Amino acid sequence: MPRIQAATVAEHRSLQRRALLDAARDILASGAPEAPSLSAVAQRAGLARPSVYQYFRSREDLLEAVIADMFPRWSAFVGERMDGAPGAAEQVLAYADANLELVAQGEHAVMRGLAMAAPGAALAESSRQLHEQLRVPLVEALTRAGAAEPQHVAELIQAVVRAGSQMIENGVPPDGVRDLVKQMLEPYLHAAGRLKRGSGSKAR
Incomplete structure (x- = not known):
């Protein structure tokens, strides 16, 4: 996956967060028996694992963000x-x-x-x-x-x-x-x- 490009830092962060949420959604939809790890989500999004922690403190935090994003x-x-x-x-x-x-x-x-x-x-x-x-x-x-x-x-x-x-x-x-x-x-x-x-x- 190509690196995310954006005109501003704020836009870059928004796009990266969106990429992580979409990656988590893809893994959840695949029917995996366990909750996706932050490492697996980062890999699916094409980002380095440490960058995930800039947006989500834990796997539970990520899942709650998916819920908050999906239902509305x-x-x-x-x-x-x-x-x-x-x-x-x-x-x-x-x-x-x-x-x-x-x-x-x-x-x-x-x-x-x-x-x-x-x-x-x-x-x-x-x-x-x-x-x-x-x-x-x-x-x-x-x-x-x-x-x-x-x-x-x-x-x-x-x-x-x-x-x-x-x-x-x-x-x-x-x-x-x-x-x-x-x-x-x-x-x-x-x-x-x-x-x-x-x-x-x-x-x-």
Whole structure:
């Protein structure tokens, strides 16, 4: 790997830290049975081992940084996809599809690697925060789409996404899984929308 070049010291440090985080993510996603050592991460990033200590005090510190980096990015990716959808029903579909796309890109493999390697409390808290961050816009979209029990429906949709994620990780083509999930959700969302419009007409 070529040496990292940057215009300023601050940019250089930012790029090196990014390279180390990406290297750790790659190792975690590979399914290695143990947490990546700082030496292995430095080698994957193309940096000298002593330079790692300029950014991370220990392997645990590195893993916590991976967690802090990964979960907000996951939430932001899903949020952007939902924001770009034209309506509430489409936002729900975008939620499911974005999560499955991240799984297909290998993000869930990183999460699984973290589950084996990272401190339990840190991962559990980050997982809880991600779940809550994703749940809020999903429940809001379901409410606007006409779901009678949006909180409960959100749990069901998350269960479908988890099942789809497992299928992708078991080797089922991602595009096929994403299409199946869409086919499952669309009829419900259309029915919920009709009920909402019908209730609005009766109210008038």
